[in-house]
Amino acid sequence: MKTPVRVAVTGAAGQIGYSLLFRIASGEMLGKDQPVILQMLELPMEKAQAALKGVMMELEDCAFPLLAGMVGTDDAEVAFKDADIALLVGARPRGPGMERKDLLLENAKIFTAQGAALNKVASRDVKVLVVGNPANTNAYIAMKSAPDLPAKNFTAMLRLDHNRALSQLAGKAGVAVADIEKLVVWGNHSPTMYPDYRFATVNGASLKDKIGDADWNANTFIPQVGKRGAAIIEARGLSSAASAANAAIDHIRDWVLGSNGKWVTMGVPSDGSYGIPEGVMYGVPVTTANGEYTRVEGLPVDDFSRAAMDKTLAELEEERAGVAHLL
Numbered sequence: 527m528k529t530p531v532r533v534a535v536t537g538a539a540g541q542i543g544y545s546l547l548f549r550i551a552s553g554e555m556l557g558k559d560q561p562v563i564l565q566m567l568e569l570p571m572e573k574a575q576a577a578l579k580g581v582m583m584e585l586e587d588c589a590f591p592l593l594a595g596m597v598g599t600d601d602a603e604v605a606f607k608d609a610d611i612a613l614l615v616g617a618r619p620r621g622p623g624m625e626r627k628d629l630l631l632e633n634a635k636i637f638t639a640q641g642a643a644l645n646k647v648a649s650r651d652v653k654v655l656v657v658g659n660p661a662n663t664n665a666y667i668a669m670k671s672a673p674d675l676p677a678k679n680f681t682a683m684l685r686l687d688h689n690r691a692l693s694q695l696a697g698k699a700g701v702a703v704a705d706i707e708k709l710v711v712w713g714n715h716s717p718t719m720y721p722d723y724r725f726a727t728v729n730g731a732s733l734k735d736k737i738g739d740a741d742w743n744a745n746t747f748i749p750q751v752g753k754r755g756a757a758i759i760e761a762r763g764l765s766s767a768a769s770a771a772n773a774a775i776d777h778i779r780d781w782v783l784g785s786n787g788k789w790v791t792m793g794v795p796s797d798g799s800y801g802i803p804e805g806v807m808y809g810v811p812v813t814t815a816n817g818e819y820t821r822v823e824g825l826p827v828d829d830f831s832r833a834a835m836d837k838t839l840a841e842l843e844e845e846r847a848g849v850a851h852l853l
């Protein structure tokens with residue numbers, strides 16, 4: 527039997543938490559031979575703690591063979607103690623008519639506190655994924671609030687956007703999602719993101735050539751992927767949850783177990799490549815192996831792409847300036 531991995535999940539009694547925890551405990555994230563200990567954080571409020579207790583009762587009732595332990599708490603330092611993986615989900619979601627950055631100041635303080643708690647008690651190798659919005663800037667805040675942990679351990683979730691783009695492309699081209707490779711989503715998890723299929727292939731052939739529709743790319747595909755979160759809020763009255771949990775599982779699974787050479791999108795602190803200033807938490811293509819991600823380097827950036835990449839960068843810089851006083 528392998529040593530259990532400690533997985534901390536914040537906002538554990540929320541919508542995403544409810545779609546996420548059972549899949550982690552069943553082995554879908556870290557493998558069917560990997561025991562896990564779930565360390566769950568919720569707000570110190572009676573209702574949230576009662577809901578967390580209910581979720582833990584249900585986890586217990588699943589009798590998951592891989593669930594080696596559970597902790598439910600309102601104290602971040604308990605939830606993050608020795609955590610190998612931390613999924614920072616707990617934050618306020620937006621409602622209809624809001625942009626994710628409208629949540630910035632309200633949610634930012636959560637991530638200064640949780641970054642500091644991770645800094646103090648988590649494993650030095652902890653892999654952190656920020657899901658709570660605005661995800662890139664919250665991940666940046668957590669990273670800056672944890673100066674003793676390597677910056678590369680902090681990531682933001684762009685995988686939902688990557689998966690959304692895959693499905694739109696597969697539908698347009700009449701191909702299977704599984705056959706599409708080398709897709710990128712650059713930048714911020716916001717409507718300014720730039721889903722880019724210039725390099726994408728289907729069974730080795732260019733997807734861009736197969737689609738051959740620049741107007742669809744600029745006027746349908748890019749805005750549709752960028753505004754998909756709002757479309758779901760409009761339809762459901764609540765923000766995406768099962769698909770967000772699924773993307774979080776994809777992100778961590780690939781980071782820990784490897785992407786087998788496939789490109790995936792992760793929001794990571796920039797190393798200065800592609801004209802993105804160092805430290806900005808920006809969606810880029812990576813491959814993953816042996817628990818590390820490696821940027822796909824040297825892709826050509828044409829004028830259209832440069833403009834799109836700079837627009838999403840400008841928004842991230844603006845968000846970063848808006849929280850500078852907290853860091």
Ligand SMILES: NC(=O)c1ccc[n+]([C@@H]2O[C@H](COP(=O)([O-])OP(=O)(O)OC[C@H]3O[C@@H](n4cnc5c(N)ncnc54)[C@H](O)[C@@H]3O)[C@@H](O)[C@H]2O)c1
Nearest residue numbers: 537539540541542568569616617618619657658659686770
């Ligand atoms: N990055 C993405 O792709 C993506 C996708 C979907 C949703 N989201 C974001 O994820 C977040 C959670 O969404 P949800 O639908 O699960 O929301 P939700 O309101 O259903 O659940 C959030 C939970 O977090 C808890 N919480 C709030 N502050 C906390 C704190 N400081 N510590 C611990 N727990 C805390 C709340 O009590 C609640 O139970 C939102 O910010 C949402 O916008 C991101």
Ligand SMILES: O=C(O)C[C@H](O)C(=O)O
Nearest residue numbers: 620626659755756765766
């Ligand atoms: O759009 C939102 O506010 C929720 C989430 O970020 C999403 O993309 O579905």
